[in-house]
Amino acid sequence: MIDGFLALYIFMLAAFTGYEIIARVPVILHTPLMSGSNFVHGIVVVGAMVALGHAQTPLEQAIGFVGVLLGAGNAAGGYVVTERMLDMFKASRKKEGG
Amino acid sequence: METLLPGLIKASYFLAALLFIIGLKRMSSPRTARTGILWAGVGMLVAVAATFALPGLHNRELMLTAVVLGTAAAWWSGRRVAMTAIPQMVALYNGMGGGAAAAIGLAELIAAAAWINVHPGQCAFAAAPSAACLAPSATVLAYVGLFIGAVSFAGSLIAFAKLQGWMDKRFVFSGQRALNGVILLAALVLGAWTLTADFGVGLQVSLLAIVVFAALALALGLLMTLPIGGADMPVVISLYNALTGLAVAFEGYVLQNEAMIIAGMVVGAAGTLLTQLMARAMNRSLGNVLFGSFGAAGGAAQTIAGAQKPIEAADAAVMMAYAERVAIVPGYGMAVAQAQHKVWEFAQALIARGVKVRFAIHPVAGRMPGHMNVLLAEAGVPYDLIADMDDINPEFPTTDVVLVIGANDVVNPVAKTDPSSPIYGMPILDVASAKNVIVVKRGKGTGFAGIENALFYADNARMLYGDGQAAAASLIAELKAVDG
Numbered sequence: 001m002i003d004g005f006l007a008l009y010i011f012m013l014a015a016f017t018g019y020e021i022i023a024r025v026p027v028i029l030h031t032p033l034m035s036g037s038n039f040v041h042g043i044v045v046v047g048a049m050v051a052l053g054h055a056q057t058p059l060e061q062a063i064g065f066v067g068v069l070l071g072a073g074n075a076a077g078g079y080v081v082t083e084r085m086l087d088m089f090k091a092s093r094k095k096e097g098g
Numbered sequence: 099m100e101t102l103l104p105g106l107i108k109a110s111y112f113l114a115a116l117l118f119i120i121g122l123k124r125m126s127s128p129r130t131a132r133t134g135i136l137w138a139g140v141g142m143l144v145a146v147a148a149t150f151a152l153p154g155l156h157n158r159e160l161m162l163t164a165v166v167l168g169t170a171a172a173w174w175s176g177r178r179v180a181m182t183a184i185p186q187m188v189a190l191y192n193g194m195g196g197g198a199a200a201a202i203g204l205a206e207l208i209a210a211a212a213w214i215n216v217h218p219g220q221c222a223f224a225a226a227p228s229a230a231c232l233a234p235s236a237t238v239l240a241y242v243g244l245f246i247g248a249v250s251f252a253g254s255l256i257a258f259a260k261l262q263g264w265m266d267k268r269f270v271f272s273g274q275r276a277l278n279g280v281i282l283l284a285a286l287v288l289g290a291w292t293l294t295a296d297f298g299v300g301l302q303v304s305l306l307a308i309v310v311f312a313a314l315a316l317a318l319g320l321l322m323t324l325p326i327g328g329a330d331m332p333v334v335i336s337l338y339n340a341l342t343g344l345a346v347a348f349e350g351y352v353l354q355n356e357a358m359i360i361a362g363m364v365v366g367a368a369g370t371l372l373t374q375l376m377a378r379a380m381n382r383s384l385g386n387v388l389f390g391s392f393g394a395a396g397g398a399a400q401t402i403a404g405a406q407k408p409i410e411a412a413d414a415a416v417m418m419a420y421a422e423r424v425a426i427v428p429g430y431g432m433a434v435a436q437a438q439h440k441v442w443e444f445a446q447a448l449i450a451r452g453v454k455v456r457f458a459i460h461p462v463a464g465r466m467p468g469h470m471n472v473l474l475a476e477a478g479v480p481y482d483l484i485a486d487m488d489d490i491n492p493e494f495p496t497t498d499v500v501l502v503i504g505a506n507d508v509v510n511p512v513a514k515t516d517p518s519s520p521i522y523g524m525p526i527l528d529v530a531s532a533k534n535v536i537v538v539k540r541g542k543g544t545g546f547a548g549i550e551n552a553l554f555y556a557d558n559a560r561m562l563y564g565d566g567q568a569a570a571a572s573l574i575a576e577l578k579a580v581d582g
Contacts, residue, residue: 004235007351007359014347014360017119018367025126027379027461027486030372031468035188036125037368038339040118040138042191043361044198044346045165046149047353051205052164053155057212060205061157065164067201072168074195075146079139080176081187086125086132088181088475 035082042075110148111357117141182433186261193254199345203244211304243348252319269324285314340369379461409560415576421498431504435566438477460508535559
């Protein structure tokens, strides 16, 4: 059970982690990183699955279903777009080397 | 197995959180960026697989259907979209995440309201006897997460529509800010009221209150984003990205899901910092982006004397063929025209003649910071030819020709000279100090911010009218003709 102050500690430490990760990033990676972090909060799909799993009434089921649909879209779309962007960086480095 | 499973699932969430953090860390350096997304992707798979294995969940067929449908649709759209449309796709997927977080809040609050009204007195404070009871802190965060998620959902969809070009106008009306304030206040009051009532007002009223609360949040997201101009969209998308992260973290607390709490909070903080960095690059505060209507002061801006002087592609090609140093400044116009490949081909032809060519990139060129870097990388331009604003600005006075292709506001000297201009104070690429400037532009219109560009009227500037790709192609042809 994560409660009260334990939750606050986790919130605080996670926030500092996020801040430190971004703090010294070159501009060139801002867009891929924004897209990458967009993918990471696609973890919301897991929560939507749990919410749908709790659903009892048709209304709750409908809301949960839409939630999972959107969450899965966030995760899959975020992944594809980020991967495509980063793929190009690889191609350009290859040319530079050769 | 039955006793082992919960531990395994917890371990999977831990692993997922760890992989997300490692993945993001790797994405923050060009050398390791590509593998970063793979690490994070593995984390996501682990977390989703573990959730399917969670004991005591219902509706598993629905769950699987929704996961497959959502993944397939997004995968397909993400694969086939052009690289130039990436900013709006990020906005779209981000909005979906916000919507999902809002849906979780909605579902959990409705379930809690239903439970309390069927089993009165069983959810007395603190000791919650059932999974359907929410602790007071969880109820608060469910509301907050629902609110933030819904704002991010509606706002991101508007941002998507605007960048997609479905919505050209900025919708500004008097009293807009006051209306936003009233909506926010109404949501606060409604939320506080349902909290103190603790769903004790009957199921119907509780449900109505929750739905109205969500609708208010949607309306606020919509109204907040409508008046924001396209030039500010990168900052806004980044802000909504951070907000979705926060909403996910809060709903993760409601569901007691560690992976959601950690991933959401990391993105919330990282996104906030990223938003600030972007706003700073445009010399604007976040408050200014959100609440100050861009261009409101535009009427008072100085008028610019003189005329735009056109140039033919042949003359422009000759000018650059015999130059010692050429700097190319790409902007959103290059992205729209998909001209990055042709531009690089032209640059290579110049380099083959011994011209020193560099690409100068403004931090907010395009619709996202780094947008131009991505496009040039797609075309195959090596890193060492791409220069940041701070590196290249001192070099402009010794540069013979600057080729501005589809950039406008980021090279507008008005940002330095005219205090009444809405972009006054924004750091710009100082191309006007170069010996010659050639501007490739489709027509005589103003840039995205709707401001006249004094550069186009400068004595050393020549206009090469035409679509970016066509202009680059004719430059290549004329350059070949130079050599006969």
